[in-house]
Amino acid sequence: MSQPAIRLAVPPQAEVSSPWRDAWRSFRRNRMAMIGLGIIIFFILVALMAPLLAPYNYKEQNLVDRLQAPSGEHWFGTDDLGRDIFSRIIYGTRISLWVGVSSVLGSIASGTLLGIVAGYYGRWIDALISRLFDILLAFPGILLAIGIVAALGPSLQNALIAIAIVNVPVFGRLVRARVLSLREEEYITAARSLGMRNSRILLQHILPNCLGPIIVQGTLGIATAIIEAAALGFLGLGAQPPDPEWGKMLSDSRQFIQKAPWTVVFPGLSIMLTVLGFNLMGDGLRDVLDPRMKQ
């Protein structure tokens, strides 16, 4: 009785489209976001192919060639121990991406779990978890990270753990707020009216609908985490020598900033560029995935 209406409602090409595919399609139209994605892919490739790209061993010292200016031999110059900065930056990409991605994954895993539990079950569990987040957020992020690293001992792995802990409430609060609003959605009531268990509703209906904001915040969070890792490295609390961590390279060279500016400029540029890439991509993702942006 309503066949004409049905044909109008579903154009033939609509069959291949899913909400995620639609998001990718509009993401691709966002030029800045695609530039961000390009930068990220570039750094990922650099990290993967580091041994092929690096002309020198990043640990190799050559005291004769100390503080050489950029040249055909050393593209980015050499540092105070005569190490090739270009090679160190290439290997440093591995460290920064690893710290950024894995610490954010850690924050997402624990933050999402806590946020979902708090938002869905509410009452005293919510009060407990929310106060925990409040306490964590009461400290300036970097100060808390310093405190945690100081307690655990300075190392790259502990810096990573500290950064993950600092960012847990960011994701926790995000997910909790999203769950609180999703809980009122009619399709959640509908799912309950169909006799579904809480665990199924959480995993099948609530969690997938939280993913958009989590991905957006996660991408932006990687940028923050890279900066925090560099800051901890700069303070000597992150990567330890001779690891070529960008923040550590900055602090090691800061006394030569006037005599050999290239020792500071290139690590700084690398940090800036990766962070910019993740930020651009995060903003683009927000435009297509964040429900608040959709009108």
Add this chain to the structure above:
Amino acid sequence: MEPHLLEIVDLHTHFVTERGEIPAVDGVDLSIRKGEIVGVVGESGCGKSVTSLSVMRLLPQPPGKYAGGSIRFKGEELIHAREKRMKQIRGNEISMIFQEPMTSLNPLLTVGEQIMETLRVHLPIGKKEAAARAVDMLRKVGIARAESIVRSYPHQLSGGMRQRVMIAIALCCEPELLIADEPTTALDVTIQAQILDLMKKLNRETGTAIMMITHDLGVVAEICERVVVMYAGKVVEEGAVKDIFANPRHPYTQGLIRSIPSMNEERSRLYSIPGQVPKPGAISQGCRFAPRCEYAMDICRAQLPELIAGANAAHRSRCWLNTTQEVAN
């Protein structure tokens, strides 16, 4: 007479607020027989939706609170049933469809996935069989090209299509009772008629009883056999649809019927019942409708009338006018 499928007796559902308990449903009696379509009519806030959510036990507690009465489904008391038992009943024996077809489907799952999920929660069947049944179900609710629609996402469908999908999900486990909470309110008039026809057809074919919650007497006239009129948390009149339309006995029902726009009469202004629905709990004494009633007498404001039948035992109303008439007769 057939036994009742659903029997609500003296149901009290309250909301606990900072200002105390507010009775949203205040002593409702309502029963539905197997295969029957019963309309529950009233203005917003009269407690009709709360009644339906109470039957499903879907009211969040707090602030909701079942303060008394009983809800029996096939003789089984639901108010004290365990949550585990309720989960077996929901979707399988009693299903529900909602007002907004735009928001009552999960945007990230295909239509087929949502039907299959419900099937597999309640029935011991595999993926393949569930998929086949999902397509069957979509055909049953009048969706052409069900094989391709089953793979589409809710945002690709029109409102009427989504409501059909909702109906398919609600009926896929062949429940004995379907609670439809304003299922056509958000739809275009032409689509409304199609959806009502569909529900009527499915009711005939499957014998699923329908509790049709609506504020639209037109919908009631279209598909219901019996109607229950609610006002401020209480049933004020109930009876067969034809009796109520021909001979409404409660002034509120009369007002509702007079407010239906009519093409035949030449009236410059549409009638509307003066005043507003009282806030729940605002009137504790006498008839709730008395402040808006043109026939209000002293006794109306002092004492609440009982829901009583007149000459026709199935047609009951809660009004002093009718009791005094009976006495006078």
